[in-house]
Amino acid sequence: xxxxxxxxxxxxxxxxxxxxxxxxxxxxxxxxxxxxxxxxxxxxxxxxxxxxxxxxxxxxxxxxxxxxxxxxxxxxxxxxxxxxxxxxxxxxxxxxxxxxxxxxxxxxxxxxxxxxxxxxxxxxxxxxxxxxxxxxxxxxxxxxxxxxxxxxxxxxxxxxxxxxxxxxxxxxxxxxxxxxxxxxxxxxxxxxxxxxxxxxxxxxxxxxxxxxxxxxxxxxxxxxxxxxxxxxxxxxxxxxxxxxxxxxxxxxxxxxxxxxxxxxxxxxxxxxxxxxxxxxxxxxxxxxxxxxxxxxxxxxx
Amino acid sequence: xxxxxxxxxxxxxxxxxxxxxxxxxxxxxxxxxxxxxxxxxxxxxxxxxxxxxxxxxxxxxxxxxxxxxxxxxxxxxxxxxxxxxxxxxxxxxxxxxxxxxxxxxxxxxxxxxxxxxxxxxxxxxxxxxxxxxxxxxxxxxxxxxxxxxxxxxxxxxxxxxxxxxxxxxxxxxxxxxxxxxxxxxxxxxxxxxxxxxxxxxxxxxxxxxxxxxxxxxxxxxxxxxxxxxxxxxxxxxxxxxxxxxxxxxxxxxxxxxxxxxxxxxxxxxxxxxxxxxxxxxxxxxxxxxxxxxxxxxxxxx
Numbered sequence: 001x002x003x004x005x006x007x008x009x010x011x012x013x014x015x016x017x018x019x020x021x022x023x024x025x026x027x028x029x030x031x032x033x034x035x036x037x038x039x040x041x042x043x044x045x046x047x048x049x050x051x052x053x054x055x056x057x058x059x060x061x062x063x064x065x066x067x068x069x070x071x072x073x074x075x076x077x078x079x080x081x082x083x084x085x086x087x088x089x090x091x092x093x094x095x096x097x098x099x100x101x102x103x104x105x106x107x108x109x110x111x112x113x114x115x116x117x118x119x120x121x122x123x124x125x126x127x128x129x130x131x132x133x134x135x136x137x138x139x140x141x142x143x144x145x146x147x148x149x150x151x152x153x154x155x156x157x158x159x160x161x162x163x164x165x166x167x168x169x170x171x172x173x174x175x176x177x178x179x180x181x182x183x184x185x186x187x188x189x190x191x192x193x194x195x196x197x198x199x200x201x202x203x204x205x206x207x208x209x210x211x212x213x214x215x216x217x218x219x220x221x222x223x224x225x226x227x228x229x230x231x232x233x234x235x236x237x238x239x240x241x242x243x244x245x246x247x248x249x250x251x252x253x254x255x256x257x258x259x260x261x262x263x264x265x266x267x268x269x270x271x272x273x274x275x276x277x278x279x280x281x282x283x284x285x286x287x288x289x290x291x292x293x294x295x296x297x298x299x300x301x
Numbered sequence: 302x303x304x305x306x307x308x309x310x311x312x313x314x315x316x317x318x319x320x321x322x323x324x325x326x327x328x329x330x331x332x333x334x335x336x337x338x339x340x341x342x343x344x345x346x347x348x349x350x351x352x353x354x355x356x357x358x359x360x361x362x363x364x365x366x367x368x369x370x371x372x373x374x375x376x377x378x379x380x381x382x383x384x385x386x387x388x389x390x391x392x393x394x395x396x397x398x399x400x401x402x403x404x405x406x407x408x409x410x411x412x413x414x415x416x417x418x419x420x421x422x423x424x425x426x427x428x429x430x431x432x433x434x435x436x437x438x439x440x441x442x443x444x445x446x447x448x449x450x451x452x453x454x455x456x457x458x459x460x461x462x463x464x465x466x467x468x469x470x471x472x473x474x475x476x477x478x479x480x481x482x483x484x485x486x487x488x489x490x491x492x493x494x495x496x497x498x499x500x501x502x503x504x505x506x507x508x509x510x511x512x513x514x515x516x517x518x519x520x521x522x523x524x525x526x527x528x529x530x531x532x533x534x535x536x537x538x539x540x541x542x543x544x545x546x547x548x549x550x551x552x553x554x555x556x557x558x559x560x561x562x563x564x565x566x567x568x569x570x571x572x573x574x575x576x577x578x579x580x581x582x583x584x585x586x587x588x589x590x591x592x593x594x595x596x597x598x599x600x601x602x
Contacts, residue, residue: 182389185526206507218521
């Protein structure tokens, strides 16, 4: 089942207590795509500048990522993010952002992608999320993410977007900010009242919670002390989750739960290295092995 | 298998956003005992003052709690705690503490309890924990809890106690304070290096992590929006866990995991009411039903 992602593609510079990586491939759509392609091909929609390195394009060819929707805009520069994680590495501290091409007009969904069945709208302006969504004909499953900036400044636009998607994947702090309540079961219920049929609340090192008409399901994170760089963990989670749903073509509550486990495991690999370093050396077998181990961990006999 | 608990028995006054309860039965050994007796009889060792209400003694008779080790000290007053939970109710704010009888000599383990096979040393001065432990002949399983006060002021005494127990059940903030590291897998490993064969790190609304020679196991909390009063959640968790181990007489890794699930469910009932109100109207069937539901939630098919 075809899976389309729209989101940022960037050049990151990241420092953590374990080292740093300068001018590496990053962005929400990138982390999503590399996780999703463990399970399903991905159609990538995003825009970069003329300065986007050829080496990064080469990396994209190492997976089943269709780059027909990757626009290289003449005269523009690629989005850049510089951040650091300190101490417990629980939150990224943004040192600098150059929106560059992301401050211009959004990308277009190529006509060949209009038949996509699953669409993930990674974080961007909620009006642009809807504009992109409108370019897909009859998606079977649509899911979005968002961020504090839009919750604060574009609340009405964001609520309109939430009213049009089947699911939302959002982190706990932002979900609490949006709904104004603390308890995550109640947060999830309020998210559903905005339109989505399911909400997945990401809790970082504490895992994730799924809320749907069936109730609340809590899944812990994969326990590890091997965390080099948390950049992209949330987008890898979403990528693994939707990649699995694209592969399985089953959106039942049991399948959503299996998908969350895949997302959890994908992000557990992402954080073991800087940028995509660890993900690029990970195989589907590695994923399967860790999924099986995690599933056993959660099995109460 | 006989289960003994030593810890505080108190008169609590608690305020939460959902109301308040004045002069109600509380204390670590109490919450532990009421949870544990869903699974196994409990031998209670603790000390109260002359003012300990008869009504509270009556409550104790409603469960299989052997009060032979409950000393009522003439001329002394019962421990009192006044606290409040505000906002997200994630942390208790102590408004007032009257140690009273807890500032005097500790209780004694009755000779009839010296053959206890499982011993839980709820939080108290670590030297007193060892003194109590020395009064039990050949326990098969010994587990302790502790608190920030002893970590800060009686570190060496605490390390001696940790060197003598089979397991430790401790909350995340205190475990991090004790070990000086943040990552909970690493925290757990450092706890094991102090002596215990297993460590259970309680994470409140985020569940618990078990660390043993077998590795790390993360179990989420029972997802609920029905939280009236979190007082006693951690002690109910320990009570449910050790009560189950006493019932099963099996301390294998798989049994420890099942025990953590029972602890999780016991505390999920405790927090649904003030003091023991909700626990007192809970049946073993209620526990079993919620355990089955939680086990299904964690089952990834």
